[in-house]
Structure formats: structure tokens, C-alpha cells
Amino acid sequence: MIMTVTTLNVATLKAVKNAVIGNRTAKGHYGRDEMFVSRLVECINDPPMSPSDPEGTRTNLRIEAAHILASLSYGSPDALRMLLRLNASQALLYAVSTFKPSDSVPLKAALTRALRALAAAIADTVGPSQWGLSPTVSDLRPEAKAALDNLFQPDILDVYIPLLNDPSPQVSTAIAQLIASSVRDSTHRTKVSDWCPPGERTVETKGKRGWEKREPTKSPSRQSGWIARTLTTLLRQKDAKLQEAVLSALASLTKENEPLALRLARAPPGQEPVLSTVLSLCKSRNTDLQLAASLCATNILRAPPAPKSHLSYISPADQATAITIMHVLNRIISLDAASNPSKTKACFILYHLVTDHRLFCQLAYERNCLVQVAQLVTSITPLENTEFDEDEPESVSRLREAALTVVAAIAMFDNDIRTAVTDEFKIIPVVQASLSHQYVGVRYAACQCARALSRAVAALRTNIVDTGLGMSVFQLFMKEDEDRQVMHAASTVVCNIVTDFSPLRSTLIEQGVIARLVLLLNTHDSALRLNALWAFKNLLYKATPELKRQVMNSIGWQEVRHLFEDPDHRIREQAFHIVRHVADGVDGVDLLFSEMGGSEVLLGHLAQAIESDDDEDVVLQAVFVLANMANSAAHQRSILADSRILKCLRDCLIDAKVEIRRPAISCVLELVRQNPRSHRELHEAKIDSTLRHMCEHTLHVSASPTTLRLGGGRQMGAEDDLEVQDKARQALHWLEHNADMDV
Amino acid sequence: MDYLVIEGYKSAAEEFSKEASLDAPVDFDSIENRMNIREALQRGDVGDAITRVNDLNPDILDTNPSLYFHLQQQKLIEFIRQGKIADALQFAQDELAPRGEESPEFLAELERTMALLAFESSPMMPTSVSELLSPAQRLKTAAEVNAAILESLSQGKEAKLVGLLRLLCWGEAMLEERADLPKLDLNDGTFGERTPR
Numbered sequence: 001m002i003m004t005v006t007t008l009n010v011a012t013l014k015a016v017k018n019a020v021i022g023n024r025t026a027k028g029h030y031g032r033d034e035m036f037v038s039r040l041v042e043c044i045n046d047p048p049m050s051p052s053d054p055e056g057t058r059t060n061l062r063i064e065a066a067h068i069l070a071s072l073s074y075g076s077p078d079a080l081r082m083l084l085r086l087n088a089s090q091a092l093l094y095a096v097s098t099f100k101p102s103d104s105v106p107l108k109a110a111l112t113r114a115l116r117a118l119a120a121a122i123a124d125t126v127g128p129s130q131w132g133l134s135p136t137v138s139d140l141r142p143e144a145k146a147a148l149d150n151l152f153q154p155d156i157l158d159v160y161i162p163l164l165n166d167p168s169p170q171v172s173t174a175i176a177q178l179i180a181s182s183v184r185d186s187t188h189r190t191k192v193s194d195w196c197p198p199g200e201r202t203v204e205t206k207g208k209r210g211w212e213k214r215e216p217t218k219s220p221s222r223q224s225g226w227i228a229r230t231l232t233t234l235l236r237q238k239d240a241k242l243q244e245a246v247l248s249a250l251a252s253l254t255k256e257n258e259p260l261a262l263r264l265a266r267a268p269p270g271q272e273p274v275l276s277t278v279l280s281l282c283k284s285r286n287t288d289l290q291l292a293a294s295l296c297a298t299n300i301l302r303a304p305p306a307p308k309s310h311l312s313y314i315s316p317a318d319q320a321t322a323i324t325i326m327h328v329l330n331r332i333i334s335l336d337a338a339s340n341p342s343k344t345k346a347c348f349i350l351y352h353l354v355t356d357h358r359l360f361c362q363l364a365y366e367r368n369c370l371v372q373v374a375q376l377v378t379s380i381t382p383l384e385n386t387e388f389d390e391d392e393p394e395s396v397s398r399l400r401e402a403a404l405t406v407v408a409a410i411a412m413f414d415n416d417i418r419t420a421v422t423d424e425f426k427i428i429p430v431v432q433a434s435l436s437h438q439y440v441g442v443r444y445a446a447c448q449c450a451r452a453l454s455r456a457v458a459a460l461r462t463n464i465v466d467t468g469l470g471m472s473v474f475q476l477f478m479k480e481d482e483d484r485q486v487m488h489a490a491s492t493v494v495c496n497i498v499t500d501f502s503p504l505r506s507t508l509i510e511q512g513v514i515a516r517l518v519l520l521l522n523t524h525d526s527a528l529r530l531n532a533l534w535a536f537k538n539l540l541y542k543a544t545p546e547l548k549r550q551v552m553n554s555i556g557w558q559e560v561r562h563l564f565e566d567p568d569h570r571i572r573e574q575a576f577h578i579v580r581h582v583a584d585g586v587d588g589v590d591l592l593f594s595e596m597g598g599s600e601v602l603l604g605h606l607a608q609a610i611e612s613d614d615d616e617d618v619v620l621q622a623v624f625v626l627a628n629m630a631n632s633a634a635h636q637r638s639i640l641a642d643s644r645i646l647k648c649l650r651d652c653l654i655d656a657k658v659e660i661r662r663p664a665i666s667c668v669l670e671l672v673r674q675n676p677r678s679h680r681e682l683h684e685a686k687i688d689s690t691l692r693h694m695c696e697h698t699l700h701v702s703a704s705p706t707t708l709r710l711g712g713g714r715q716m717g718a719e720d721d722l723e724v725q726d727k728a729r730q731a732l733h734w735l736e737h738n739a740d741m742d743v
Numbered sequence: 744m745d746y747l748v749i750e751g752y753k754s755a756a757e758e759f760s761k762e763a764s765l766d767a768p769v770d771f772d773s774i775e776n777r778m779n780i781r782e783a784l785q786r787g788d789v790g791d792a793i794t795r796v797n798d799l800n801p802d803i804l805d806t807n808p809s810l811y812f813h814l815q816q817q818k819l820i821e822f823i824r825q826g827k828i829a830d831a832l833q834f835a836q837d838e839l840a841p842r843g844e845e846s847p848e849f850l851a852e853l854e855r856t857m858a859l860l861a862f863e864s865s866p867m868m869p870t871s872v873s874e875l876l877s878p879a880q881r882l883k884t885a886a887e888v889n890a891a892i893l894e895s896l897s898q899g900k901e902a903k904l905v906g907l908l909r910l911l912c913w914g915e916a917m918l919e920e921r922a923d924l925p926k927l928d929l930n931d932g933t934f935g936e937r938t939p940r
Binding site: 014017018021022023024025067070071074075113241391392393394 | 793794797801802804805807808811838841845846847848850851896
């Protein structure tokens with residue numbers, strides 16, 4: 001069926017169209033033919049005509065060319081590569097920009113459809129994936145990113161966004177679908193949300209003072225206005241495909257977009273908010289519509305940041321919305337007649353609803369979401385033989401990925417839920433089996449489940465150790481050529497199972513976890529490096545001196561010093577935290593001093609961090625290191641001899657937040673208690689007067705540990721935290737006692 | 744009306760609409776399109792059916808790999824039925840083998856179809872293979888295409904009448920366990936005596 005095309009006419013184009021639609025091989029074949037694709041792209045705006053051509057040929061040529069371009073966009077990386085290289089999106093945009101009222105509906109529909117298909121393919125290449133993990137990162141990504149960014153330039157938005165109001169539903173649907181699939185990052189999201197038509201723009205630019213310059217797309221009173229209003233109006237039309245496209249567009253635009261989400265969730269008195277319309281569409285009879293509406297409602301609900309504590313308040317309205325969505329999704333998940341793709345989407349939407357949100361996780365559990373998903377994943381996973389069918393349809397693999405992802409999310413916080421997952425629903429065998437699945441998304445999701453389960457201290461032995469799940473994840477972690485994303489997930493589990501109370505700690509060490517972690521530390525991947533350090537930190541907590549030596553030698557003492565100055569503050573924080581754990585215990589402190597280049601170098605690093613690091617968490621860990629070091633009598637003199645460090649301590653006592661003041665005062669107390677002569681150095685550093693200030697003006701405070709701090713320092717230099725106050729008093733006592741004893 | 748529209752009986756639907764003074768829920772042309780496609784498949788002209796589907800909506804076959812595979816499978820079956828063995832082999836090699844490579848889940852079906860060639864007219868041919876040649880297979884493919892088109896238009900896939908009958912039979916079966924009741928005879932539409940179990 002694949003032929004060489006010499007002349008481009010309606011007949012040959014139709015033949016090519018029928019050859020490529022559905023046929024990935026044919027798409028690749030034609031897609032690699034640069035001459036053909038180039039002529040095809042030209043055909044969009046300037047089709048080859050001859051005088052004998054009948055009426056309407058020009059339009060028909062353009063229509064068929066558009067259909068072929070659309071089909072070439074998906075399913076064939078080679079074809080997409082050619083389309084990017086030949087700037088097909090520009091040709092389509094130009095065609096769309098030159099729409100005339102006299103243009104036929106089929107022509108406009110074909111061109112907008114092609115634009116949508118190409119934009120979606122480009123967005124998929126750039127990522128992030130909208131449903132689950134993207135299996136590979138394409139080498140086309142840089143070119144695709146440039147093409148995608150271009151789609152959101154102000155003058156380009158002017159070309160296609162107004163088509164949302166086109167009288168033909170095929171055109172408006174295509175544009176809504178374009179927005180739905182292409183808007184994936186916050187910059188693009190803002191540009192589209194804030195867009196308004198040129199007419200409104202110039203009016204606003206005049207403003208009160210006509211000479212004031214305003215940005216073309218920022219019209220303050222209309223921010224997030226036009227798009228929201230237009231899409232809302234379209235939503236109320238009775239065309240199911242259009243409604244589905246609009247809901248998807250709204251979903252993409254409201255994701256992590258609090259201003260727009262609030263606008264849609266609220267309404268002036270007497271009017272119904274858009275969210276109500278969306279929720280009623282959740283209950284339509286059409287599954288696709290239900291899913292699109294559920295995703296939209298979910299994104300609106302989750303746009304504001306998740307509450308930090310489990311004691312936070314959820315409004316009854318929000319709770320009702322969440323429950324409605326869960327009910328709809330549950331139904332789809334448990335419905336036999338629902339297709340695998342539908343169930344997959346339902347699972348992912350549920351995941352977006354509950355992820356990182358303790359209260360919604362709890363709600364989902366109470367609403368039996370976990371039951372349904374667990375039943376689903378158990379039903380599609382063969383447990384008799386551990387080998388998965390190689391011919392398993394992709395749709396089943398994706399469904400498994402989606403289901404395990406939801407299970408992991410729901411079980412992430414609460415022990416009762418974790419217990420249900422393991423004991424009641426017996427998910428562990430499924431997770432075990434899935435760790436060796438051929439599809440990367442399934443392995444990733446299985447690791448996330450293992451991670452959720454490994455967070456339970458009490459259940460660690462039974463769930464992670466006795467079932468062998470921990471070691472299975474570890475095997476995955478040790479694999480040489482495993483996917484980076486799966487490695488990341490597996491490493492989070494490793495962090496949890498190298499803790500001091502984990503029965504697996506010694507096994508893991510024997511089997512080479514340290515060397516592997518060092519390898520990860522030396523990659524360029526910041527997420528993997530961070531996890532490696534985190535694992536080291538856990539490994540070093542309450543470790544024996546031999547283990548400490550082994551770990552630190554493996555990492556390299558020089559390397560640790562480099563990490564103190566890493567550009568990423570999270571890395572610096574972990575580096576100091578590691579050293580803090582090493583310094584826990586006299587042997588550890590000795591080790592530090594001998595291996596870190598001596599006291600000057602070591603204290604120099606600490607002083608540098610405490611004085612000038614922007615990040616409070618880094619400072620905190622550095623102070624903890626100091627505090628631990630002060631417990632070692634042998635090295636206290638070094639600390640006392642270092643005036644810079646003493647100054648740091650003093651500054652902490654005066655200025656820092658309470659979490660830092662506590663270890664700082666512990667450090668001072670230890671120094672004072674064991675060193676009768678220390679009062680001289682401490683006097684020179686003015687720490688003694690600071691202590692006096694802290695003890696003098698005691699304010700009546702509540703026992704709450706988080707007392708309000710006013711401005712940069714405390715009022716009158718007084719200490720408001722009871723623990724710090726108490727230690728300060730003790731330190732002062734020792735200081736004065738020592739001073740009295742001295743001549 | 745719903746039944747006539749979904750099953751694609753255009754002229755019947757037109758007449759019914761006139762007689763009963765009912766508005767048609769859809770444009771009659773779209774019914775005609777679906778009818779033409781069904782007819783093409785029933786006479787074994789798969790190529791024509793594919794062309795018509797693509798003219799109607801180019802998205803359908805691109806987003807429905809399983810449907811596309813079944814259409815190509817039907818094409819292979821038609822080659823074999825007509826005795827065009829050389830063509831069949833060429834087609835299987837050029838068109839179906841790549842499908843199997845792209846999506847391994849179709850391999851089993853592909854093997855079943857290739858078995859038709861292996862058995863030729865042998866009496867040893869198992870039913871699972873020979874049924875591929877039956878008219879029922881054409882109808883099955885046609886129904887799949889019809890459903891996909893209807894879904895793309897966001898219309899119901901199954902005639903409500905069919906669903907209602909199914910519900911009726913299920914309801915009767917449920918009730919029958921607890922009470923005597925006159926059952927609907929599906930052949931002539933009358934209510935008869937309860938048949939002893």
C-alpha cells in the first residue's frame with residue numbers, strides 16, 4: 001500500500017491519507033520522505049493547482065493535506081521529527097490566521113484539527129506526561145520545546161484563541177482540545193489564562209494616564225477573565241464532545257492555578273459558580289464526560305496548596321466536592337463495562353485528588369476507594385506464575401500502573417490505611433510481582449507502594465522484611481541500567497530501610513548498598529544525589545564507629561567538604577546532617593577532627609555555614625554538628641580557642657529561631673560545664689553578657705514551643721523559650737561559679 | 744426511533760419520524776454514512792469501508808488500534824475467502840505483520856487468521872479458525888465500526904431497546920425464582936404460560 005507519490009492531487013492525497021491512518025509503519029515511511037512532507041506542508045497554504053482543476057480543488061487539496069499532517073503527528077517519532085524540522089506548525093498557524101468567513105467548515109475543521117494534533121504531539125514530547133509516567137525522554141525534546149514555547153507567544157495566541165468563539169463546534173472543540181493537551185507548565189498556563197482579545201487590550205492600555213505603558217496581555221481588571229468566561233459559556237452548550245473538550249481545557253488551566261480556580265469555585269450571590277456546573281457534568285451518563293468533569297473539579301479543588309497538618313480544616317463544601325468526585329470515579333473503576341483506558345484515567349484522577357493530602361487520603365479510604373482499586377489491581381495481576389505475559393496489552397499495563405499509583409498515594413500517611421493495604425487487601429504480592437514488570441511505569445508505581453509501606457516503623461518487619469519486599473526493591477535499586485525515575489523511587493525506599501531500627505540494615509550493607517549510594521552521589525542527577533545523601537544520613541544515625549568510618553571513607557572526606565558548599569541548599573543541609581550523625585558520640589568527634597583536615601578547617605566550614613548560609617535548615621544542621629562536637633571533652637578547647645565560632649554561637653543565641661537556639665545553648669552549656677577556664681574566652685566573645693540578658697528579663701510566656709518572634713531579634717534580649725532559658729540559666733551559673741573559682 | 748437510528752435503518756427512521764411526528768435525534772445523512780459502511784463490510788469490501796470511515800472522521804482509526812487491526816484482519820479474511828492466496832500472503836506480510844510488531848497483543852489473533860491459510864479447506868480446521876470465514880465475523884466487525892463511529896459522535900453505542908430487553912429478561916429471571924409470572928415470548932411478543940423448569 002505504500003507508494004511513491006509523484007504528483008500531489010486530491011486522489012493521491014486521499015490514497016496517502018488512507019494508507020497512513022492507523023498505520024504506524026506507513027507513517028514512518030512517508031514521514032521520513034523529506035521531499036514529500038515538505039510538499040505536503042506547502043500544500044497547506046499554497047497547494048499545487050493547474051488551470052483544468054475543477055471548482056473547490058484548492059480547498060480539497062488543503063483539507064486532505066491537513067488530514068495527513070494530523071495523522072503523521074501521532075504514533076511515529078520519525079514523522080514528528082520531520083514535521084518539527086520543516087516547521088509544519090508554523091504553516092498550520094499561518095493557515096489558521098488567514099481564515100476568511102467564506103472558508104468552508106470542513107476546511108477550517110481540518111486545519112484546526114491538524115494544529116491540535118501536532119500541538120498535542122509536541123506537548124507529549126516535551127512533557128510532563130499528563131497520565132502516568134512517560135516511558136522515554138525523546139531526543140526531539142529541545143526542538144519540541146522551542147515549537148511549544150512558540151505556540152504560547154502573544155501574537156500566536158491571538159491567532160487561535162479567538163477561534164474558541166467560532167460558530168462551528170468542530171473548530172471550537174479542536175481549539176479547546178489544543179489548550180487541554182498543550183498547557184502543561186505554569187508559564188504557558190498563565191499566558192493563556194490572562195489572555196484577552198486585542199480590542200479589550202487597547203482600551204485598558206489607555207487607562208487613566210494614556211502614556212502609561214502596559215504589557216499587552218496584562219489587563220488587570222480582566223486577568224483570568226476572558227478565557228474563564230468564554231469557556232464557561234461553551235460549557236453550557238449541549239454538545240457533549242465540546243463540553244468534554246472545554247472541561248479538559250479548564251482542567252489544564254486550573255491545575256496549580258489558585259486565582260483561576262477560586263474564580264471558578266465562587267460566584268457572586270444569586271449566581272451559580274462554574275464548579276457547580278462541572279460537578280453536575282460529573283454525573284452525566286457519558287463516561288468520557290464524567291472523567292473530564294472529574295479532572296476539572298479535582299484540579300479546581302486542589303489548586304490551593306495542601307494543608308500542612310492533619311488538624312487543618314476542610315470546608316464542608318470542599319469535602320462534599322471531594323466526595324462527589326470520589327463517588328463518580330469509584331463507579332467507573334468498579335464498572336465491568338468501563339474500558340481499561342477509562343479506568344486508568346479514573347485512577348489517575350483519584351491520585352491527583354488525594355496525593356499529598358492527608359485528609360483526602362483519609363476520606364478516600366472511608367469512601368471505599370481503596371477497596372475498589374485494590375480489587376481491580378488484584379484482578380488484573382496474575383499471581384500463579386511470576387512471569388508477566390510479554391504480550392500483555394499496553395492498556396492493561398497502564399491500568400496496573402495507575403492502580404498502584406493510587407494505592408501508594410492513599411497509603412502514604414496513615415498506619416491504619418497501610419495495614420488495610422497489606423492485611424485486608426493483600427497488595428504486597430501484587431507489588432512484588434510488579435517490581436519486575438517490563439513496563440517502566442508499573443515498576444515505578446510498585447516502588448511508590450513499597451515506599452508508602454516502608455514509612456511505617458512498626459510494620460517494617462512484617463511488611464517489608466518478612467515478605468521479602470524490601471530486598472526485592474533493593475535488587476531493583478542495585479540494577480545497573482534501570483530507568484532513572486524508577487531508581488529515584490527505589491532509592492526513597494532504601495532511605496527508609498537503612499534506618500537503625502530496620503532489620504535489613506546489615507544485610508543491605510553486606511550486599512553493597514554503600515558503594516551503590518556513592519555511585520548515585522556522583523551522578524549529575526540532583527534528585528538521586530539528594531536521596532543518596534538522605535540514605536547515608538539514615539545509615540549513619542546511631543551507627544557503630546566502624547560503620548561510620550566505612551561510610552565516610554566510601555563517600556570521601558574531601559567530597560563531604562565539597563558538599564558543604566554545593567549550590568543546592570538541600571544538598572548542603574544533608575551534608576551537615578550527615579556530619580552531625582557522625583559526631584554523635586565521642587569516637588565520632590575524634591574521627592571528624594582527624595579526617596576533616598583538623599580543627600581549623602572543620603570549624604572554618606561550620607563558621608562559614610552559620611554566618612552566611614541563606615538557608616535556615618543548613619544553619620540548623622551546622623549548629624547541631626557543633627553541639628555534638630562540644631560533647632567531646634578532648635576537643636572543647638579547640639572550639640573555645642576559635643573566636644569566630646564563638647561569635648557564631650553568640651549570634652545564634654541572639655538572633656536565630658528557637659530550633660537553632662536550642663542546640664546553640666546546649667553547646668555553650670557543655671563548654672562551660674567542662675571547662676572551668678572557659679569564662680575568659682566566653683567573656684571575650686561576650687557570650688556571658690548575652691546569657692545574662694537572656695536570663696534577666698523573663699517574659700511570661702505560654703508553654704507553646706512556637707512562640708512568636710518579633711522582628712529580627714527578641715525584645716530586650718530576653719529569652720522566651722523555656723528549654724533555652726533553663727539551659728542559659730545553668731550555663732550562667734557554671735560561668736559565674738568558674739569565674740569565682742578563678743583568681 | 745433510537746433503535747432504527749443506531750442500527751442504521753435510514754429510510755425506516757425517516758418514515759417512522761413522519762408517521763409518529765417525532766423529530767429525528769440526529770441528522771439522517773449521518774445514518775446513511777453508517778449504513779454505507781456497514782453495507783461495504785457485509786459485501787466484503789473492506790477497503791471501501793476504511794475509505795468511508797476516514798472520510799467521515801479521520802480520527803477514529805488513528806485512535807482505535809484494535810478496530811484498525813480488526814478491519815485489516817477482515818481484509819485478510821476476504822482475500823483468503825476469494826482464494827487470492829498470493830495476495831493474502833503479501834498483505835499479511837506488508838500490513839498485518841507490522842501491526843503485530845507494533846502491538847504484541849494482536850499476535851494471537853493474527854496467528855488464528857494465518858491458520859486459515861495453513862488449513863486451507865482441510866476438514867481438520869478447528870471451529871475457532873473456521874468461524875473467521877462465517878458471515879457472523881463480518882457482522883461482528885461491522886458492529887465494532889458502527890459503535891466506534893457512534894462513540895465519536897457521543898451517541899449511545901447500543902440501542903436502548905436492546906438494553907431494555909436485556910433488562911427485562913434479567914428481571915424475569917430474578918422474579919421467576921420467587922413467584923409465578925407470565926413471561927414475554929420474544930418471538931411473537933405475547934405473554935404466555937410459565938414454562939416448567
